[in-house]
Amino acid sequence: MSSLDLRQLHDTEFPIPDEMQGNLAITSLSKVYNWSRRSSVWPMLFGLACCAIEMIATAAARYDTARFGMEVMRASPRQSDLMIVSGTVTKKMVVPIVRLYNQMPEPKYVLAMGACASGGGPFKEGYNVVSGIDQYVPVDVYVPGCPPTPQALINGLIALQKKIDGQSLANMDDVPWYGVGPSDPVPIPILGPDIIDPRQMGLIRQQAMAAAAGQPYGLRELPTVPMKIVSKTASAAGMVEVDAISVVDEAAEADRKARRQDAVARKRAFLAKS
Amino acid sequence: MTDQMIAPVRPETVDIDAAIGILKERFPDAVKDDTREGYGGVIVERGQLVEIATVMRDELGFDYLSSATAVDYLGIEDSMEMVYHAYRTTGGSPLVFKAQTPRENSSVPSLIDIWPGVDFQEREAYDLYGIAFPGHPNQKRILMWEGFNGHPMRKDWKEAYYEEEHKPFDSRWPKGMVRRAEELNVYGKNVEYPADFDLSRLSDDTESSLYAGMGLGVNVEALDNTDELKTDRLVVNLGPHHPSTHGVFRMVVTLNGETIETLEPVMGYLHRNHEQIGERNAWLYNMAFTDRLDYICSMSNNLGYALAVEQLMSRGMRYTPPTYRAEVIRVLMVELTRIVNHLWAIGFLLNDLGAFFTPALYAIAEREKILDFFEATAGSRLMCNYMRFGGVFKDLPERIHSTASLLNDKVRDFDTMQYITELITEALPRAVDELDRFLTDSEIVKTRTIGVGYLPAETAIAYSAAGPLLRGSGVAYDVRRAEPYSIYPELDFDVAVRYNGDIYDRYLIRIDEMRESLRILKQILPRLEHTKGESFFAGNKAVYMPRVALGEAYGRVENPKGELGYYVVSQGDPKGPQNPWRYHVRAPSFINLTALGQMCKGQKVADVVAILGSIDIVLGETDR
Numbered sequence: 001m002s003s004l005d006l007r008q009l010h011d012t013e014f015p016i017p018d019e020m021q022g023n024l025a026i027t028s029l030s031k032v033y034n035w036s037r038r039s040s041v042w043p044m045l046f047g048l049a050c051c052a053i054e055m056i057a058t059a060a061a062r063y064d065t066a067r068f069g070m071e072v073m074r075a076s077p078r079q080s081d082l083m084i085v086s087g088t089v090t091k092k093m094v095v096p097i098v099r100l101y102n103q104m105p106e107p108k109y110v111l112a113m114g115a116c117a118s119g120g121g122p123f124k125e126g127y128n129v130v131s132g133i134d135q136y137v138p139v140d141v142y143v144p145g146c147p148p149t150p151q152a153l154i155n156g157l158i159a160l161q162k163k164i165d166g167q168s169l170a171n172m173d174d175v176p177w178y179g180v181g182p183s184d185p186v187p188i189p190i191l192g193p194d195i196i197d198p199r200q201m202g203l204i205r206q207q208a209m210a211a212a213a214g215q216p217y218g219l220r221e222l223p224t225v226p227m228k229i230v231s232k233t234a235s236a237a238g239m240v241e242v243d244a245i246s247v248v249d250e251a252a253e254a255d256r257k258a259r260r261q262d263a264v265a266r267k268r269a270f271l272a273k274s
Numbered sequence: 275m276t277d278q279m280i281a282p283v284r285p286e287t288v289d290i291d292a293a294i295g296i297l298k299e300r301f302p303d304a305v306k307d308d309t310r311e312g313y314g315g316v317i318v319e320r321g322q323l324v325e326i327a328t329v330m331r332d333e334l335g336f337d338y339l340s341s342a343t344a345v346d347y348l349g350i351e352d353s354m355e356m357v358y359h360a361y362r363t364t365g366g367s368p369l370v371f372k373a374q375t376p377r378e379n380s381s382v383p384s385l386i387d388i389w390p391g392v393d394f395q396e397r398e399a400y401d402l403y404g405i406a407f408p409g410h411p412n413q414k415r416i417l418m419w420e421g422f423n424g425h426p427m428r429k430d431w432k433e434a435y436y437e438e439e440h441k442p443f444d445s446r447w448p449k450g451m452v453r454r455a456e457e458l459n460v461y462g463k464n465v466e467y468p469a470d471f472d473l474s475r476l477s478d479d480t481e482s483s484l485y486a487g488m489g490l491g492v493n494v495e496a497l498d499n500t501d502e503l504k505t506d507r508l509v510v511n512l513g514p515h516h517p518s519t520h521g522v523f524r525m526v527v528t529l530n531g532e533t534i535e536t537l538e539p540v541m542g543y544l545h546r547n548h549e550q551i552g553e554r555n556a557w558l559y560n561m562a563f564t565d566r567l568d569y570i571c572s573m574s575n576n577l578g579y580a581l582a583v584e585q586l587m588s589r590g591m592r593y594t595p596p597t598y599r600a601e602v603i604r605v606l607m608v609e610l611t612r613i614v615n616h617l618w619a620i621g622f623l624l625n626d627l628g629a630f631f632t633p634a635l636y637a638i639a640e641r642e643k644i645l646d647f648f649e650a651t652a653g654s655r656l657m658c659n660y661m662r663f664g665g666v667f668k669d670l671p672e673r674i675h676s677t678a679s680l681l682n683d684k685v686r687d688f689d690t691m692q693y694i695t696e697l698i699t700e701a702l703p704r705a706v707d708e709l710d711r712f713l714t715d716s717e718i719v720k721t722r723t724i725g726v727g728y729l730p731a732e733t734a735i736a737y738s739a740a741g742p743l744l745r746g747s748g749v750a751y752d753v754r755r756a757e758p759y760s761i762y763p764e765l766d767f768d769v770a771v772r773y774n775g776d777i778y779d780r781y782l783i784r785i786d787e788m789r790e791s792l793r794i795l796k797q798i799l800p801r802l803e804h805t806k807g808e809s810f811f812a813g814n815k816a817v818y819m820p821r822v823a824l825g826e827a828y829g830r831v832e833n834p835k836g837e838l839g840y841y842v843v844s845q846g847d848p849k850g851p852q853n854p855w856r857y858h859v860r861a862p863s864f865i866n867l868t869a870l871g872q873m874c875k876g877q878k879v880a881d882v883v884a885i886l887g888s889i890d891i892v893l894g895e896t897d898r
Contacts, residue, residue: 046515048522049544049894050569054656061635062642075516092419093522093543096514116546122563125554126547127426127433128418147569147656193423 030169037081037107038069038164041157044080045073046100049087051114051147058150068157077103082160084153085139088116088123089130091195095188101137102185106177109163111156112139115146122146136197137186172264179263184256290367293334301326308372312589312825312844315370317355320382323373324409327388336360336369337735338751339389341828341839341860344399348377348429350845350855354403356382357841359828359860360389363735363749365756368828375405377428384409391738393868402427402549417542417897427550440853441555507535510879514543520622520886521893525870529879537874537882539867541897548898552857557583557663558818560857565657567838567859568895571615573607573648574833576661581759582829582840583663589823594812599805600665601761606694606798607648607660608831609791613702614641615834616784619890620709623781626887627722633713640705643697646676650690663820664812670802691803698795706788714785723777727873727885730775737869740862741836742783743889747775753832767794777888787834822852835890836862859898863891 016024043065047055059065059073074080077100089097101110112133115121120131133139140163143156167174176183187198288296294316297305304319304326318326330336341359354375359368373382384407385392396407397416404425407413414420424431437443513524522543528536548567552560564579565572587593596604621637645655650671652658660666674688713719729739734747744751750771754762770786772779822844830839839860844852866889874882 049546050566050656052521053569057638057642061639088544088546090543090545092545093514096522096543100515122566123546123548123551125433125437126551128542128545128547149655191419192421 030167033169034165034167038161040069040072041082041109041160041164042072042074042080043070043082043084044077044100044104045075046083047086048089048093049116051086051117054147054150055084055086055113055153058153063150063154065154065157068154068161070157077101078105080104081107082109082111083137084111084113085117085133086113088121089133090128091130091189092128092191094130094133094136094195095191097133098136098186098188102188106183107175109140109160110137111141111143111160113143113153113156114148115144118142118144130195136189172260172267178267179260184252288334290369293330293336293369296334297326297329300329308370310825312586312823314826315368315372317372317374320373320375323383324385324388326371327385330360330369330371331388334369335362335364338363339385339391339738340368340740340830340837341841341858342385342392342395342399343841343856343858343860344403344405344427345843345856345858346377346403346427346429352377354380354405356399356405357826358385359839359841361756363751365751367757370828379406380404381406381408383407384413386410389738390736391865391868394864401425404428415542417545419542426547433547433550439554441559512882513540520891521896523886523891523893523896525882525886527874527879527882532878532880534874534877534879534882537871539870541864541867541893544893544897546894546898548859549857553854556853557820557822560854561661562657562659564859565659566894567861567898568833568835568863568892569656570618570892571611571834572656572658573611573660574831575838576658577604577608577760578829578831578833578838579840580661580663580829581831582827582842583820583822585827585829586822586825586842586844587663587820589825590821594664596665596812597809598761598801599808600810600812602798602801602805603666603670603810604661605760605762605765606795606802607651607658607666609794609798610644610647612791612834613706613788614644615890616788617641617705617709619834619887620713620781620784623777623884623887623890624713624719626883627719629718633709636712637705637709640701643676643701647674647690647694647697650674650676662811662818665810667811669810691799695799698792698799702788703792706785706792710785714782719781720778722881722884723781723888724774725776726877726881727777727780727888728775729869729873733872734775734869737872738865739836739869740866741833742780742787743836743866743869745769745771746780746783748773753830753837757830759831765794765797777884780888819852826856830860833862835892835895836866838862838895859895861895861898863889863893863896864898867891867896 047053057063059071065071070082077083081104083097083101083104085097101108110133112118116123116129117133118139120129123129124131130136141156141160143152145152148156169175169178172179190196190198294305294307297316298307301319301322304322306317308315308317338361339358340361342356344354344356346354351374354377355372356375357370357372359370361368375382380403382405384396386396386407386409393410393412394416396410397413399405400407400410400413401415401417402425415422418426426433508529510527510529511524512527514522516524524540524543526538526540527534548563552563555563561576561579564575567575584593584595588595617637617640621634624633624637625631648658648660649655651668652660653668660668670690672690674690674693675685676688676693677685729743729747731748734744734749739747740751748771750769752769753759754767755769767790770783770790772783772786824844826841826843828839828841830837832838837860841856841858841860842854843856845855870886870889873885877885
């Protein structure tokens with residue numbers, strides 16, 4: 001069968017040899033590819049807080065994630081496919097987490113386990129707590145609960161498997177890891193007077209300049225009760241008018257888009273040629 | 275930190291009042307009674323603090339400094355004070371003494387030469403309150419990072435998204451306009467940068483201060499003068515992401531070859547502002563937060579907090595102590611929790627020794643059955659939030675759904691009493707015996723643990739170690755005996771103690787304590803039967819929003835990991851909504867770590883992980 005061109009399998013007129021009639025199942029390449037990926041998702045051995053205890057209980061004898069091919073917990077991010085953010089993300093800890101995320105090879109998935117990792121949880125108002133890991137790294141599955149029971153975590157893992165099942169090899173946006181070059185790393189936050197997201201550096205520069213000039217900066221006025229929702233378009237008086245994200249990232253974003261278009265074009269050309 | 279340890283002389287013991295009398299006689303100008311309403315102990319002139327503390331330790335026998343913490347009295351006295359609780363390792367009540375300091379340029383002399391166990395606690399007070407400790411050799415931030423703006427626990431420091439001083443916030447109750455904090459600020463952050471903030475500083479390595487003074491590199495000048503071969507010192511970071519560090523704990527070690535020269539614990543990676551949130555909460559709200567301190571033993575954390583607040587309540591009017599059944603249920607839960615914790619600790623100690631996950635899986639199998647019982651009773655497996663001021667919030671259920679013998683068995687319906695009787699008299703003793711049989715005489719366990727991580731008794735006391743760490747070093751100090759609470763005085767049990775102070779003895783202590791817990795539980799069972807149907811709550815109504823008297827209280831319990839203490843101060847209006855003015859947790863995991871550097875010095879790098887495992891820390895409690 002070495003001379004068989006796999007793409008012929010898509011052709012329903014492809015003649016199946018007599019001796020293989022009844023022994024051969026035909027499916028799409030994506031399905032086989034996703035089946036093998038979703039049945040061997042290796043999570044990173046990485047616990048943050050209370051939820052980690054339930055994560056261990058889920059992996060242990062009673063609930064047994066081995067049933068899903070997920071029992072191999074890897075201590076190194078370079079060998080793992082899934083990061084289970086199991087617990088409160090503090091400002092001090094988000095730096096190593098982003099670094100670990102950047103070290104994971106594609107395809108990589110993030111599961112935010114519990115209230116804290118999803119949105120800050122009961123500790124949200126704390127001065128050292130990040131309101132959810134999704135402010136820094138993209139999250140695929142959120143599992144609610146404080147802490148989620150093992151059943152809830154397993155449900156989250158099944159949700160992740162469904163997500164993997166839905167990804168198609170034909171769609172570049174589903175499998176960006178076949179694009180050109182390595183994927184863009186998430187900028188690592190800096191611990192200054194408070195945590196600083198490098199993506200917001202432009203805003204911070206403006207604030208610092210305003211402070212140096214003795215002008216008011218930031219929004220420190222407390223809202224009156226009942227509060228009005230302050231939207232981005234109608235911002236309160238006394239605040240520096242800056243668009244936070246766009247200041248720094250325009251060039252990088254344009255560059256990323258250009259590379260993506262380039263990759264898609266090349267893939268289309270390849271498909272058309274063959 | 276001093277290298278030579280001071281062996282305290284055991285003086286003639288006098289009671290607390292007599293001890294205070296002696297102190298006042300010796301230092302008539304510097305020691306005064308704390309006469310504020312609801313307060314006890316003495317206020318000590320901070321200039322003479324070290325001198326007075328020396329007398330307390332050497333002449334009055336208060337050799338164990340349990341807790342040291344700061345309180346900010348902004349708006350009440352406009353001063354800050356350090357509060358110390360000193361105990362005798364022979365048992366008894368605390369000698370509470372305080373040192374006051376102005377809020378500006380605040381400083382209190384360091385007591386590290388008297389009780390080295392205050393090391394981390396003074397660093398914490400410096401970090402969160404900005405109190406300087408002249409005499410402390412390593413005064414730098416411990417929970418937050420170097421360069422953080424301000425000292426967050428000061429009453430005039432407001433965090434991002436600050437709304438109000440007291441909960442429930444007006445925006446949520448009674449108006450019910452619940453909204454996300456991000457909506458308060460269009461930038462999603464509420465960061466105030468200091469006026470002299472220099473952007474170029476951002477590229478600085480925030481770690482450099484950590485490595486300062488660790489003796490890195492080769493001394494080149496010394497090389498010229500000798501013919502000896504010198505090796506470079508190597509710095510190895512273990513953590514915060516490390517499979518063996520029991521959470522996000524980090525150790526920076528300096529190695530000479532494979533031998534450890536210095537070890538510095540770095541923490542704060544799970545500092546989730548427990549105390550500051552606690553000071554904004556109403557008294558009851560904190561009960562749910564205490565679950566998340568030591569998240570393996572939520573029930574015992576509940577008990578400590580309930581005891582502290584009940585102390586405050588008992589000074590007010592119309593206070594009824596918990597009923598007998600409430601106390602019985604409390605002890606039942608707490609002792610089951612102790613078994614849960616020790617099973618967990620032993621399983622993961624073996625993990626750290628390299629027996630990857632098989633012993634742990636066996637050790638935590640029976641734990642699931644206890645969790646089933648917790649879930650049926652309190653509604654949650656892990657975060658039970660079960661105790662209330664004056665009792666527990668719910669009686670034991672009539673029936674339980676769980677598995678019969680093996681965990682992969684079918685889930686069945688059981689009578690609760692039958693279920694826990696079977697658990698206590700058969701399943702759990704079997705699990706403990708199994709661990710004992712497989713591990714205690716194991717050649718490999720013995721080789722890896724005997725004589726490793728040695729901590730002598732005097733050092734353990736000096737470093738304020740608690741729990742199995744202290745008792746494994748030969749100090750029979752257990753809060754359940756030293757200062758009994760609940761119904762422990764009428765229960766028959768022994769304080770487990772071992773004398774070699776190494777990892778193996780700390781392992782044996784945990785086996786012993788599980789057996790003692792089972793012994794207590796067997797005495798609890800007939801009491802449960804006997805009190806069936808009685809009230810599980812003081813009075814006939816649950817106290818959800820207690821009115822507490824002004825003053826301070828320190829409630830402590832023997833948690834599986836050591837002495838867990840809650841220092842609470844109430845300054846609220848006795849008629850209005852109340853919340854703690856100060857809510858401090860004396861966390862055993864945090865203070866036990868003070869001795870880690872001492873225990874690891876001279877050991878091999880592979881043993882560090884095992885030594886850490888033998889202390890049995892939980893990061894939720896360490897960093898709070």
